[in-house]
Amino acid sequence: MATVTFDNIKKRFGPTEVIKGVSLDVADGEFIVIVGPSGCGKSTLLRMVAGLETISEGELRIGNRRANDLEPMDRDIAMVFQNYALYPHMSVAQNMGYGLRIAGLPKAEIAAKVQDAAKLLQLTELLDRKPRQLSGGQRQRVAMGRAIVRAPSVFLFDEPLSNLDAKLRVQMRLEIRELQAKLGITSLYVTHDQVEAMTMADRMIVMNAGRAEQIGTPLDVYERPATLFAAQFIGSPSMNVLEGEGREGALWLGAARLPNPTGHRGPVMLGLRPEHLVPDPEGPIAMQVQLAEPLGANTLLHGKLEAGQGFTASLPGVHTVAHGGEILRLGIKPENMHLFDRATGLRLG
Amino acid sequence: MAREITGMVERRGLGLWLTHLGMIAGVLVIFFPIWLAFVASTVTQPEIVRPPMPLWPGDQLIENYTAALFSGVNVPVLSMLGNSLIMAVGIAVGKIIISLTSAFAIVYFRFPGRNMFFWLIFLTLMLPVEVRIVPTYEVIAGFGMLNSYQGLIFPLVASATATFLFRQFFLTVPDELAEAARVDGASPMQFFRDILLPMSRTNIAALFVILFIYGWNQYLWPLLITTDPSMNTIVMGIRQMFPSGDDVADWPVIMATSILAMIPPVVVVISMQKLFIRGLVDSEK
Numbered sequence: 001m002a003t004v005t006f007d008n009i010k011k012r013f014g015p016t017e018v019i020k021g022v023s024l025d026v027a028d029g030e031f032i033v034i035v036g037p038s039g040c041g042k043s044t045l046l047r048m049v050a051g052l053e054t055i056s057e058g059e060l061r062i063g064n065r066r067a068n069d070l071e072p073m074d075r076d077i078a079m080v081f082q083n084y085a086l087y088p089h090m091s092v093a094q095n096m097g098y099g100l101r102i103a104g105l106p107k108a109e110i111a112a113k114v115q116d117a118a119k120l121l122q123l124t125e126l127l128d129r130k131p132r133q134l135s136g137g138q139r140q141r142v143a144m145g146r147a148i149v150r151a152p153s154v155f156l157f158d159e160p161l162s163n164l165d166a167k168l169r170v171q172m173r174l175e176i177r178e179l180q181a182k183l184g185i186t187s188l189y190v191t192h193d194q195v196e197a198m199t200m201a202d203r204m205i206v207m208n209a210g211r212a213e214q215i216g217t218p219l220d221v222y223e224r225p226a227t228l229f230a231a232q233f234i235g236s237p238s239m240n241v242l243e244g245e246g247r248e249g250a251l252w253l254g255a256a257r258l259p260n261p262t263g264h265r266g267p268v269m270l271g272l273r274p275e276h277l278v279p280d281p282e283g284p285i286a287m288q289v290q291l292a293e294p295l296g297a298n299t300l301l302h303g304k305l306e307a308g309q310g311f312t313a314s315l316p317g318v319h320t321v322a323h324g325g326e327i328l329r330l331g332i333k334p335e336n337m338h339l340f341d342r343a344t345g346l347r348l349g
Numbered sequence: 350m351a352r353e354i355t356g357m358v359e360r361r362g363l364g365l366w367l368t369h370l371g372m373i374a375g376v377l378v379i380f381f382p383i384w385l386a387f388v389a390s391t392v393t394q395p396e397i398v399r400p401p402m403p404l405w406p407g408d409q410l411i412e413n414y415t416a417a418l419f420s421g422v423n424v425p426v427l428s429m430l431g432n433s434l435i436m437a438v439g440i441a442v443g444k445i446i447i448s449l450t451s452a453f454a455i456v457y458f459r460f461p462g463r464n465m466f467f468w469l470i471f472l473t474l475m476l477p478v479e480v481r482i483v484p485t486y487e488v489i490a491g492f493g494m495l496n497s498y499q500g501l502i503f504p505l506v507a508s509a510t511a512t513f514l515f516r517q518f519f520l521t522v523p524d525e526l527a528e529a530a531r532v533d534g535a536s537p538m539q540f541f542r543d544i545l546l547p548m549s550r551t552n553i554a555a556l557f558v559i560l561f562i563y564g565w566n567q568y569l570w571p572l573l574i575t576t577d578p579s580m581n582t583i584v585m586g587i588r589q590m591f592p593s594g595d596d597v598a599d600w601p602v603i604m605a606t607s608i609l610a611m612i613p614p615v616v617v618v619i620s621m622q623k624l625f626i627r628g629l630v631d632s633e634k
């Protein structure tokens with residue numbers, strides 16, 4: 001159990017800076033999800049915490065102890081890898097107990113700890129199997145078990161669910177979250193899946209091109225995205241972004257007149273989440289519907305606005321589209337409108 | 350439906366028979382000289398010399414083999430077998446140890462000149478033993494290793510081929526395994542011993558077979574550096590059994606020696622074959 005502090009951490013590979021200064025205080029027992037597109041540096045950041053990559057600049061503290069130059073084993077961390085990285089020739093029990101064996105614990109104690117962890121993860125029946133005799137979900141559990149058995153103060157997860165099928169992913173997501181809550185171990189979890197980020201995180205870091213775009217609770221990020229990038233990355237389907245012009249008392253999207261929630265004047269980027277749009281015969285937005293994707297509970301409508309920009313709306317219930325494209329008028333509440341600076345992408349208001 | 354299947358089985362049966370016939374014929378052709386050697390090792394000297402050559406084993410089997418094993422022509426075959434065994438096992442084990450560790454160094458450690466070392470090792474692949482045999486002889490003679498096991502083994506122990514093979518295998522081992530071991534607190538040598546070595550088990554077995562036979566069949570090198578008959582290896586020893594000048598060759602004993610020389614490689618291949626197959630069946634990756 002420990003806090004983790006990132007103090008302006010940077011990473012350079014030769015002349016290219018891949019992490020451009022990340023600062024964060026992780027509280028004891030907190031579940032932090034680092035989310036971003038591939039190549040944004042999220043895995044590098046995690047590997048720096050693990051000690052698998054060196055830190056070029058800045059300071060990393062684990063439990064108030066400077067960890068920059070510690071070996072991975074001395075950092076009191078455990079890591080779950082994307083491909084599980086189970087030792088193929090060892091049984092489940094040996095895999096879980098290997099770290100303890102290296103640490104020189106007596107055999108009986110190792111066996112007891114492995115038993116406890118196995119019981120927690122419902123692996124007791126599988127302890128004698130080899131990894132290749134296990135299903136993906138079971139391997140995932142063994143990888144978790146290997147991490148738990150050492151009772152570390154920080155858990156690191158590197159996209160642990162990306163190799164599982166969709167249904168299992170949902171189940172494991174819950175299991176990991178439950179387990180972490182039960183054990184109360186500080187966790188850093190890397191994923192590219194914004195649904196995982198939303199559902200699991202106490203707080204999340206949205207990363208883009210080596211920078212933390214926003215750090216906050218999932219709902220915070222969803223409701224008040226700090227940047228255009230965070231706004232588009234979080235939420236599914238992703239937010240519609242349109243160029244608008246703020247004027248006195250109104251926001252103009254071409255010829256469409258919307259309320260101006262911030263009173264900002266001048267060119268802006270306007271973000272509208274598809275699920276916040278409501279059908280409204282008087283609504284300012286006119287969309288020519290081209291394609292409907294019924295998802296059961298709701299329907300995604302894809303189409304174009306008058307000026308030709310692509311636009312998506314998510315409406316509850318089932319909607320069908322007449323061939324050729326009807327015009328659908330939509331409205332939105334002012335509090336659901338997100339305004340961003342057109343040059344910097346930063347949130348306005 | 351049922352008829353169709355029978356028809357297919359019949360056609361396939363015929364093909365099967367034909368291929369088997371071809372194979373059996375091939376085996377007979379290859380096996381015939383070995384059979385002749387075996388027959389020659391069971392008859393008396395006059396029976397061999399007198400045409401026609403006998404085609405069925407005689408009654409001298411025990412006598413000839415006892416003579417070969419315990420007295421031989423110059424030196425008992427038993428001691429030559431022992432020398433060959435030590436040399437072949439020494440070369441195979443030495444090559445495996447050296448190539449495993451050097452491949453480990455090249456794949457898992459970053460040190461100055463790493464690539465250069467790899468290419469230097471790789472380059473020696475192009476130099477067969479015979480090319481460097483004179484300087485090697487000089488070195489071994491200088492160390493006073495003529496007529497010794499060290500002299501037989503050391504010059505043949507470095508192996509570019511095996512290093513290259515292990516390097517390729519280590520490159521296929523996911524990096525995450527090494528990282529997991531690091532996080533688990535394993536030192537590099539612990540990772541090598543606990544994870545890499547067990548994973549290379551089947552590769553090691555395969556290489557052992559190849560290298561054992563390579564060592565066993567060495568001819569030129571032992572011929573050069575062993576002058577003392579008690580250090581002769583069996584493959585070169587057979588040649589030494591041929592008489593010089595007008596002496597009569599003791600063919601039954603020479604043939605018995607040839608048959609004896611064939612047994613250990615065959616045993617190694619057959620016993621290791623089980624490991625091969627197990628390695629193939631439960632692939633561990």
